[in-house]
Amino acid sequence: MDSADVVVIGAGVSGLSSAYRLAKAGRDVVVVDKGIVGGEASGRNGGMVSERVDEPALIPLAVEATRTWETLADELGYPTEFVQQGRLQVAVTEEEMGALHSERDNALRHGLHAEMVDPPEIRDMIPGITERTLGGLFFSKGGHANTQLAVQAFAWALQDLGGRLYQNTAVTGFQVVGDRVTAVETTAGPIAADMVVAAAGPQTGLMAGLVGVHIPVAPARVEILATAPIEPLTSIALVGNGLYGHQAVRGNLIFGGGAHEWADVDLTTTPGKPNTPLIRSIARRLAELLPEVADVPVIRSWAGVVEQAPDYMPIIDILDSPSNYVVVTASAHGFGISPATGKVVSDLVLYGETNIDIGGLGLGRFANVSPNWRHQRGWIPAPNRS
């Protein structure tokens, strides 16, 4: 039987970052994915990297991640297109302005570097931005990266260290003896494993279900678009008018936002990721935010499926039983924090603990979540009327 020290399920950015760290620590690692590297959310996201002050429990991870991003491309040996010119959140309503102030206070309390900027300063940072901005909050450590290059960089660096990558190979079950997984069953046969890291994104819940554990995550589809490349406008990651996004190094504006749609996924197949007319509303908001680019054509839109825990926060933990099963799921914050996610997961696999504070990310917080929680919250797909 094929075997490995660690079998990582999922060649998204969480799984690959973890696998890379484990390989670097000398472990024999196999990564399996039902599709290709970064084929799901990890290669389809907005590429935003931030210190996430609106989610205090994430700050330690986000700070570690931001630091790691700075040298990551050199470390991996492949480009990530990481640009660290800061992240600017602008307010266009009084309500948002109030929120920016409290977020600034929050940031300072956590020792982050954040400063309020006024409309003229904003217009210096982002030429041509709407006159409607009332103010902004600037995080100098924020930035953005190229999601597809970054996730592939982890994959290649893993392979350079001898790690194995099985694409188009789906996990279908586990062999469990006592309180340990002994092998991961895949469409290419079983793989014996000492440890399992399940980084299965929207399939996290279904995967845990195979070993009889309930992990509350709800999949959701979200949309984003890209324009044709334009002359350099700004290198700053921008949040405002209901959108988040950035100008890619190539020049395209990549912006997303708007309603997500709760969905169900299947364990071994690829969920559909269609766009809806929502992309017109994204286009409108982008044209409102940056009126001078209103004539630039949209050349593509796409969608991705992410997963959400009831408190909108990632989960990184080791199961009680089977006790060699590590779960990692990002709750739609996963790209920016991924370099730190990998360190934490690898620490958990190697030592059973980590010195990065992930106190708020354990499974214990869901002890009282009812099995029926998705229905109770309404985090379920609309009735099918196609």
Added chain:
Amino acid sequence: MVVGAGAAGTAAAIEAARAGVQVTLVDENPIGASMMALDVPQFFGRRAIDPLPARDEMLERVAAANSALAEAEEAGVEVQLGTSVWGAFRNSDTSRVLDGPQLGLADAERSWMVKYDRLIVAAGARDLAMSFPGSGMAGVMGANGAHALMRRYRTLTSRRMVVLGSGDLGLNTAAMAQDSGVEVAAVVDVSPSVRGDEVLMSRLRATGVELCMSHTVKEAVGSAGEIESVVLVEIDDCQPVAGTEKVIAADAVCLAIGLVPNVELLGLLGCDLAFASERGGWAPVHDDRMRTSVDAVFVAGDAAGFHDGMVLDAEIARNQGRLAGLAAAESLGAIDRDETLARRSELQAAAVDATSADGHSAWQRWHRSLVNAGGMNVFACPCEEVTRAEIIGLQPPRYLGLGSEQASRRSLRTQARNNPVNADQVKRLTRAGMGHCQGRLCREQVSLLLAEESGADIADIPVMSYRPPVRPLPLRVMWPHDEPEQVRSEWPKWFSPTHRVLG
């Protein structure tokens, strides 16, 4: 709704309208100058007169080029020219918010959504582009682009043309060019003899057109971005024979090697596509009533699968259109069973099926010879300027500066060990296919290159995905003037508890 007012779409609209169905027929022509400059949706080669005639004049010319349009209007069809369909949306497993299937439409100023009960996609075919040194210059165009410039708009500026491809598509293009007053210097093909209709061939030869068989293009030469001549070279088994170069003066080179069915809207809707060499590559799966795999969606004409025979006889496309119109009308209960059966058997009896087998091997030979003669440092993706070598080397975009040593060791071969070749993955790493032409100029060449390099059968390389908008659409045009107030007021922040405002 019928998309495409060519032979097929117009016939489909007429058929359905006569059966009592309320039909809207939309077509994007006349294409505006800015899209034409981007080579969207055809490979126009920047050879339209500049400035274009006024829009009203262009509309008139487009209407005049298709006499059946008047007939359609008489039959009660609502005809909307200058209107592109940039999106097609329907509910599916992971998308259930729509209150019915709908299309996204746009003119030069605004966009809007239209619901439909039945959809007939008669979107025609687009030009198959292949690169050679100099192919980025103005004057290099495709057969459908040339056809549109000559017949639809009467705005072609070229004087002397070299046509690549000696199938019926190439021979027809050459003949059409002559009829439009363009001198045709040569028809070139990699095949040892002319592939198309002999009568047409003789006619062309009699007028002094040079037939350069067993030749390929080595390069196009010009100045100030304008093509002035082409250098041809003789080939032996797709390899250029040194010393056989000949230079032909021309201000236009027309790629008439093949056309590719316009399956983008069908792709968005999730219609099954299958690779069929004799139908222009990836074409929709359909039955003999022109029904696709998706309920309520029909297809007709070049969009249903293109072969050279369709250029010789537009009746093939028209007949498919009528079948699709009939089936759509029938499925709506507009006409009764007996009448339908009678009409269908009449149409099916009249159907001509002149599939010219194996179009794709001609593509392959052309591509191979162009690679051999032009080398690997030619942009296979002109918009993003990605060379053939960079594509098979899976090299990161050049704007990132010098790649690392590790990156330079990567290639399609190191990748293919782990998985079958995937054109979308190659696109993500190299940017080939990410440009403003939305992949129109590179899809096929990238697939041909990947197949050649990996030894995979081209049919096994999954088709690069299609996403909306399938036409480049300015933000201000995409802007929803009809946006429901609720979408505006209930616009959520990125997955954050409501007490946190920014995500």
